[in-house]
Amino acid sequence: MDTDAVDASRPPQAGAAFLLAQLGAHAAELFAQRIVRLDLTPAQAGLLRLLAQTPGRSQRELADVLGMPPSRFVPFADDLERRGLLERRKNPGDRRLHALFLTEDGAELLSRLRVEAAAHEKQMCAALAPSEHQELTGLLRRLAQQQGLSPGIHPGYRSMRTSSTSTAGRPAPDQSTA
Amino acid sequence: MDTDAVDASRPPQAGAAFLLAQLGAHAAELFAQRIVRLDLTPAQAGLLRLLAQTPGRSQRELADVLGMPPSRFVPFADDLERRGLLERRKNPGDRRLHALFLTEDGAELLSRLRVEAAAHEKQMCAALAPSEHQELTGLLRRLAQQQGLSPGIHPGYRSMRTSSTSTAGRPAPDQSTA
DNA sequence: TATTGTTATACTCTATAACTATA
DNA sequence: TATAGTTATAGAGTATAACAATA
16 A cells, blocks of 8 residues: 555656657657658648648638638738649639639649658558557547547647748758857 | 549548647647646646656756757746746756756645546547557557657657746637537 | 638747856 | 856747728
């Protein structure tokens, strides 16, 4: 009985919840690094996927799904539009709305994105045998469903960088104003 | 051969890596909400755990482990010191160093933190049977080890709120469309 | 009057770089 | 001269709120 369950000097092994947070942050970081080559941030990649899934949605809708305020969505979409990856079309029925669509270039980039995602998947699960990999995926899917997470987007998009304007590279120690 | 073609309009099911990022962000969010009651952020909780594990480390060391620059660590520790949760002691051998220790109040708060962590674990894994829960934990541990993640701290601490001062203004908008 | 998209402003957070005290 | 801790400042990123067009 003196063997207290909780010993402050030697904490218990990390549980699944902590490991999920730890591995999730790690996975997000690795993926972000990976798609720097495509000059995309994870949030931008999420929008491209979203546009492929359900084209023609309004900016307001998309901003809601991604969990960002409309005022932030505008420059976020502006950047991708300038790069020719998505296009805004006026909705004839309600001319207040801008329907967003993926361009051909956007679709092409998305397919390259999927290649990166596959490589990332392999890298993250390198420790597992194929059957274990499948087992893990199944368990995670059940967790996500029970937690009410919608497929394809995750809460992290809210707080993720929305622009990739050359901040993507190394710290670039510009030692100005010495 | 055409069966493995990638159809943009109907993306493949999410893989384990994406689910990890999604569930990880979700878990971190839930945990953050949970410990608002203790007036702690996840990063603060991480430091308390760290101090219990290996007391007496210098601020520089701790900042490195948590992945934050020293200039940010100082006010971060200041806050917890003001609240009497940790204490700085001058190192007699090298008086430049501040050795950090958990106070009694800090240790007491940490034990309450562990209670919350246990409840959080149960909440996150509610979808699983006990044997599956154990199975998942084992798989995640192997992933974390293979990825070189050190136990107890995770990369997300770098970008997490370091103060809990009156952030309670906006509790939980809960904008997820479930 | 309500809603979509947009712009502007104010605020928070952060890293970089100076500064001090010890070594 | 180098390092631990600290402070100051400037910059990036954000949300809130005002605005214009359309309903």
